[in-house]
Amino acid sequence: MATWRTSTQTLVLLCFLVLTKVNFLEAAESNTRSQNVACIERERNALLEFRKGLKDPSGWLSSWVGKDCCNWTGVNCSNTTGNVVVLHLKTMDYCGSVGHSEAFNRGTCLSGTLSPSLLNLTYLSYLDLSGNNFQGIPIPEFIGSLKTLRYLDLSRAAFIGEVPRSLGNLSYLEYLAANNWVEAVNMLPSLTTLDFLLCELQDFAESLTINFTSLSVLDLSYNNFNTTIPFWLFNITTLQRVNLQRSEIKGSLPEVSRGSLCNLRTLDLSLNAINGKIKGFIDALGGCGNNTLDYLDLSSNNLQGKLPDFLGNLKYLSVLRLAQNSFSGSLPWSIGNLSNLVMLDLPFNFMNGAIVESIGQLTRIATLNLYGNSWEGTITENHFRNLSRLSIFALSSIGKSVVFNLNPDWVPSFSLYEIAISNCQLGPRFPTWLRTQVDAFEIILSGAGISDIIPVWFWNLTSRLWVGGSFG
DSSP: OHHHHHHHHHHHHHHHHHHTHHHHHHHHHTOOOOTTOOOOHHHHHHHHHHHHTEEOTTOTTTTOOSSOGGGSTTEEEOTTTOOEEEEEOOOOSOOOOTTSOGGGOOSSOOEEOOOGGGGGOTTOOEEEOTTOOOTTOBOOGGGGGOTTOSEEEOTTSOOBSOOOGGGGGOTTOOEEEOSOOOGGGGGOTTOOEEEOTTOOOOOOOTTOOOOOSSOOEEEOOSOOOOBOOOTTGGGOTTOOEEEOTTSOBEEEOOOOOTTTTTTOOEEEOOSSEEEEOOHHHHHHHTTOTTOOOOEEEOOSSEEEEEOOGGGGGOTTOOEEEOOSSEEEEOOOGGGGGOTTOOEEEOOSSEEEEEOOGGGGGOTTOOEEEEEEEEEEEEEOGGGGTTOTTOOEEEEEETTOEEEEOOOTTOOOSOOOSEEEEESSBOOSSOOGGGGGOTTOSEEEEESOOOOSOOOHHHHTTOSOEEETTEEO
16 A cells, blocks of 8 residues: 555656646746746745754755755755745654654654744745654644645654644645644645545544545555544545555444445555445445446455455456455355456455356456365366466365366466465376476465375476475
8 A cells, every 4th residue: 555655645746746837937927037046035034944943963954055045955946936836854764753852863854843934935835844753743823824835744743733724724735644634624625635644543533524525545544543434434426545554443334325436446444343244335336337446455354244246347456355354155256357357365264165267257367365265166277267367376275175177288378476275186196287387486285185296397396395284
């Protein structure tokens, strides 16, 4: 979930550079300075005043001297007007948190106070102070008066208290990352991205009435909500990406109106304590004729029941992760309709019954992990008929009730990188199709019912072998 978040931030920054063009033109009309001029004196003085309130033990801002503030660390100006438009003071170092002394700060870590002199940067569109250690001071009210801001990131900077309600005045704001969830964000009409990752939030505002009209990215992962998902969250019809991974969510999935999440592309609810069945939720997701969901992660919860037939309606789904739940029954036949599926991750559930042959229709599947279940029935060539891109295959049956019935002359169309087959009847003859798997890095065959002599060629496939419970 870290990958899509990083790509989202990059995209927002690119959008910011385009969107602030209007601001630059407006500044040009009000400023007659030439294109070659350095930064504006009033704005340089504002930055120097801002620096006075900061503690910078590493000398990170030592470049903040001289007349041309546009060349200072973290400062970008308009090429047209010389106005400061970007203040990017995000640190990648670990700066401690609330309660840690300033001596704990290492590397490029800022602390101290924030001066309202920033109000003199009248064309500032991008402000990022994330990752620093401001030692538990509140977010200043004056931030809500920086009315040209489109991007604001104050997250993981050891601010405490509520986000000031004055932030509701930032009518151009499109990206917000801070350490608190508060009703103020509900008054930001242009907000497209809300990022509260790792903010130690505990209040999910279950009764909040949401007025978002543009919100597309919501990241509340790695928090401490200890509550159910509020009903309003999935009523935000503009959402495209939602991440609630490891946020101590409990209870059942909320009822969702069919057609309300037609824009959703990524949903990560993994590593929580969500329980109950998913049929109604999946029916709602699949109820859009134009649904675009391509990533669904419900792994490591307490979900149960059968996988619904409507899964097959999520035609753009590329990643389906359902590991470590309590799902039971067999795979729905409709699983074969997921022509874009690249990963099916279903280990350590209570799945039983035969594995449907329609799984052989997943032409793009690369990872097929069915390990740690109670499968039954027979596996034939039909299960692998069109799986030419398969790279990782894992299957086990707790009841040892799966039999591989493959023609001795069968040559699979795939070349596996990892193979794990346990407690399934591969034998009694040694499976000759393995000879074709020359790209294998790891092969695990355990409880495979093989009573044949292990051929010499098998030992040459890879150095990482686990056969019949002993290393080869």
